[in-house]
Amino acid sequence: xxxxxxxxxxxxxxxxxxxxxxxxxxxxxxxxxxxxxxxxxxxxxxxxxxxxxxxxxxxxxxxxxxxxxxxxxxxxxxxxxxxxxxxxxxxxxxxxxxxxxxxxxxxxxxxxxxxxxxxxxxxxxxxxxxxxxxxxxxxxxxxxxxxxxxxxxxxxxxxxxxxxxxxxxxxxxxxxxxxxxxxxxxxxxxxxxxxxxxxxxxxxxxxxxxxxxxxxxxxxxxxxxxxxxxxxxxxxxxxxxxxxxxxxxxxxxxxxxxxxxxxxxxxxxxxxxxxxxxxxxxxxxxxxxxxxxxxxxxxxxxxxxxxxxxxxxxxxxxxxxxxxxxxxxxxxxxxxxxxxxxxxxxxxxxxxxxxxxxxxxxxxxxxxxxxxxxxxxxxxxxxxxxxxxxxxxxxxxxxxxxxxxxxxx
Numbered sequence: 001x002x003x004x005x006x007x008x009x010x011x012x013x014x015x016x017x018x019x020x021x022x023x024x025x026x027x028x029x030x031x032x033x034x035x036x037x038x039x040x041x042x043x044x045x046x047x048x049x050x051x052x053x054x055x056x057x058x059x060x061x062x063x064x065x066x067x068x069x070x071x072x073x074x075x076x077x078x079x080x081x082x083x084x085x086x087x088x089x090x091x092x093x094x095x096x097x098x099x100x101x102x103x104x105x106x107x108x109x110x111x112x113x114x115x116x117x118x119x120x121x122x123x124x125x126x127x128x129x130x131x132x133x134x135x136x137x138x139x140x141x142x143x144x145x146x147x148x149x150x151x152x153x154x155x156x157x158x159x160x161x162x163x164x165x166x167x168x169x170x171x172x173x174x175x176x177x178x179x180x181x182x183x184x185x186x187x188x189x190x191x192x193x194x195x196x197x198x199x200x201x202x203x204x205x206x207x208x209x210x211x212x213x214x215x216x217x218x219x220x221x222x223x224x225x226x227x228x229x230x231x232x233x234x235x236x237x238x239x240x241x242x243x244x245x246x247x248x249x250x251x252x253x254x255x256x257x258x259x260x261x262x263x264x265x266x267x268x269x270x271x272x273x274x275x276x277x278x279x280x281x282x283x284x285x286x287x288x289x290x291x292x293x294x295x296x297x298x299x300x301x302x303x304x305x306x307x308x309x310x311x312x313x314x315x316x317x318x319x320x321x322x323x324x325x326x327x328x329x330x331x332x333x334x335x336x337x338x339x340x341x342x343x344x345x346x347x348x349x350x351x352x353x354x355x356x357x358x359x360x361x362x363x364x365x366x367x368x369x370x371x372x373x374x375x376x377x378x379x380x381x382x383x384x385x386x387x388x389x390x391x392x393x394x395x396x397x398x399x400x401x402x403x404x405x406x407x408x409x
Contacts (some may be wrong), residue, residue, distance in 0.1 A: 006245065006248075007245070007275070007279050008244065008245060008249050008250055008251055008252045008275075009029040009030050009065075009250060009251040009252070010027065010028055010029045010030070010251075010252055010254075010268070010271055010272060010275060011028065011029065011030045011031070011032060011067070011167065011251050011252065011253045011254065012026075012028035012030075012031050012032075012254050012264060012267075012268040013031070013032060013033075013254055013255065013256040013257040013259065013264055014031040014032065014033040014055070014059075014257065014264065015033070015046065015256075015257035015258055015259070015264075016046065016047070016261075017047075017051065017054075017055060017058075018261040019257075019260075019261045019264040020033065020055055020058065020059065021058070021261075021397060022261045022262075022264045022265035022268070022397060023064075023264045023265070023268050024058065024059055024062045024064050025062075025265075025356040025395070025396075025397050026264070026265045026266075026268040026269035026272065026356050027268055027269055027271075027272025027273075027356070027357070028064055028268050028272070029064065029065065030064060030065035030066070030067060030095075030251070031059055031064060031065075031066055031067070032066075032067040032068070032069060032098065032253075032257070033046070033047055033055065033066065033067075033068060033069070033257070034046045034047065034068060034069045034070075034257070035047055035048075035049065035052060035068065035085065035088070035089065036048055036049075037078075037081070037085055038069070038070045038071070038072050038074060038078075038082065038085060038104075049088055052088070052089070052092040052094075053091075053092045053093065055092075056092050056093040056094060057093070060093065065095040065096070066093070066094050066095050066096075067094070067095060067096040067097070067098055067118065068089050068094045068096070068097055068098065068115075069097075069098045069120070070082075070085070070086070070089070070097050070098065070099050070104055070108065071098050071099055071100045071101075071104075071120035071122050072100075072101075073100065073101055073122075074101065074103075074104065079103065079104070079107075082104060082107055082111075083107060083110075083111045086107060086108055086111035086112040087111050087112065089112055089115065090111070090112035090113075090114055090115050094112075094115055095115065095116060096115055096116035096117070096118050096140070096141070097112060097115045097116070097117055097118065098118045098119075098120045098143065099117060099118070099119065099120055099123075100119070100120040100122035100123040102137075105117060105119075105137065105138075105139070109138055116140040116141065117138060117139050117140060117141075118139065118140060118141040118142070118143060118167070119134045119139050119141065119142045119143060120143055121143045121144065121145060121146060121169065123142075123143075124145045125142045125143070125144050125145055126144065126145040126147065126148055126152070127156065128155060128156045128158075128159035128160050130142075131144075131156055131160045131164060131166075132159070132160050132161070132164075134164075135160065135161055135163070135164040139164070140163075140164070140165060141164070141165035141166070141167055141250065141251070142164065142165075142166060142167070143167040143168070143169075143251075143253065144156065144166060144167070144168045146168075146169050146174055146175070146235070146303060146304065147304050148168075148304060148305075149304055149305060149306070149307070150243060150244075150247055150305045150306065153166065153168065153247050153249065153305075154247045154248070157247060157248040157249075165250035165251065166248065166249050166250050166251075167249070167250060167251035167252075167253055168244070168249050168251075168252070168253065169235060169253045169254075169255055169303070170235065170237040170238075170244060170252045170253060170254065170271070171234075171235055171236055171237060171238065171254045171255060171256075171267060171271065171292070172234060172235060172254055172255025172256045172259075172267075173232070173234055173235075173255055173256070173298070174232040174233065174234065174235050174303060175232065184201050185198045185199045185200070185201055188201045189201065232298070233298055233299050233300060233301040234297045234298040234299070234300050234301070235255070235300070235301060235302070235303040236292055236297075236300035236301070236302070237252075237302060237303070237305065238270060238271060238274055238289060238292055239284075239289070240302065240305070241271075241274060241275055241278045242278055243305075245278065252271065252275070254267055254268060254271065259295075259296075260296075260324075262295065262324045262399060262401075263295045263296065265397070265399060266291050266292070266294055266295050266354070266399075267291070267292055267295060269288070269291060269354070269356070269357075270288050270289070270291035270292050273285065273288035274288055274289060287359060287360060291354070291360070293319075293321075294321070294322045294401070295322070296319065296320045297319055298319070299319070320405075321403060321404070321405055322352075322401050322402065322403060322404065323343050323401060323402050323404040324342045324343060324399055324400070324401050325341070325342060325343050325344075325345045325351055325400040325401055325402050326339040326340060326341050326342055326343075326345075326379070326399075326400040327339065327340045327342065327397065327398075327399060327400070328353075328355070328390075328394060328395075328396060328397070328398040328399070328400065329385075329396055329397075330396055331390060331393050331394050331395070331396065331398070332393065333393050334393070335389055335390035335391055335392050335393055335394075336387065336389060336390075337387065337388050337389070337390050337394070338385060338386075338387055339379075339385070339386055339387070339388055339400065340383060340384070340385055341379045341380075341381065341382060341383060341384045341385075341386065342382070342383075343402075344378060344379060344380040345365060345378070345379060345400075345402055346365065346377055346378035346379075347365050347366060347367050347368065347377045347378070348364065348365060349364070349365045349402060350362060350363070350364055350365075350402075350403075351363060351364075351365055351400050351401065351402050352400075352401050352402075352403070353390065353394060353398055353399070353400055353401075354398065354399050354401070355394045355395045355397065355398025355399065356395045356397060356398070357395070358394050358395060358398055361391070363390065363391055365388065366388065366389055368386050368387060368388045369386065369387045369388075370384075370386055370387075371385050371386070371387075
């Protein structure tokens with residue numbers, strides 16, 4: 001059994017309020033989110049100044065810490081607005097700030113002194129001297145570059161003060177560049193990846209065009225199917241949690257603020273159950289291990305932890321084999337549930353229910369009722385509220401999903 005004091009924090013993404021609720025209810029110890037400025041995911045929902053205090057209160061009421069990203073590389077005309085933003089985050093009750101720029105870091109010490117200061121993966125911390133330097137400047141935590149091996153992480157842990165916490169990504173998308181320091185998106189689309197707007201052109205399929213033959217395209221072949229030479233696999237370390245714990249990592253981070261609330265729920269729940277099993281010295285239940293296969297993802301690898309992950313060269317498609325049908329908003333002891341529709345389904349369909357601390361189970365959809373009590377065979381209007389009888393009580397925010405092949409071809 002692993003000493004509870006050494007158990008790492010499970011840190012989950014919360015791109016908007018629905019994702020926050022899912023991450024919290026499905027087992028996160030902490031969440032990371034952003035305000036509407038200075039965050040590296042400008043195309044997710046994020047939190048307005050009015051929403052931030054409510055988000056922090058919701059998390060704190062459930063015993064969950066809140067980390068806020070302030071990790072863009074701001075320009076002169078942007079940084080003048082930073083002191084006010086930092087004060088806003090501190091007043092909202094944020095527990096920690098995630099930063100990459102040393103100027104931002106210094107201002108945070110002045111304008112948000114009650115917040116811990118964490119060093120973003122955007123800072124590319126990849127050696128113990130760099131980690132120690134940030135600690136000497138006042139950092140409580142470093143989020144390591146994703147390009148490090150497990151042995152390199154162990155050495156950083158051994159050669160830095162024990163008070164300095166180490167966080168590392170354990171699941172989600174990886175960047176083809178060095179921890180996000182890439183100008184490809186900015187050059188090709190005008191969307192700057194270093195300021196939260198990456199268009200992910202590294203996922204595109206490319207061809208060559210010779211100068212004297214305009215309009216004539218030559219595919220770059222890796223094999224007979226074509227090539228995606230910059231197509232990073234997704235990281236998945238759920239099978240190696242014991243190694244991560246043994247390395248002394250304080251926080252295990254799930255990537256995905258721009259991904260769906262369903263993703264936040266399922267991946268957080270999977271890691272929560274598997275981490276708890278490892279802590280208790282038990283075998284991981286394969287049902288929970290399999291949950292990471294139920295979200296949209298690229299082909300998995302173990303990142304750089306055990307060596308080069310390699311690129312997946314056949315195509316750049318996501319694997320999408322499940323669709324959210326509805327969210328259960330309320331359910332009584334007899335299984336009488338109220339639901340909010342996400343994608344249409346009908347009586348007779350086979351669906352799966354999974355929820356906070358609720359093992360997935362299959363059921364056949366019975367006849368449903370609208371809010372007036374009228375029988376309906378199919379729920380088809382997005383966001384409509386309806387009722388359905390379940391075999392047992394399940395918690396609010398449980399998910400009804402269907403097996404549907406949605407992977408692009």
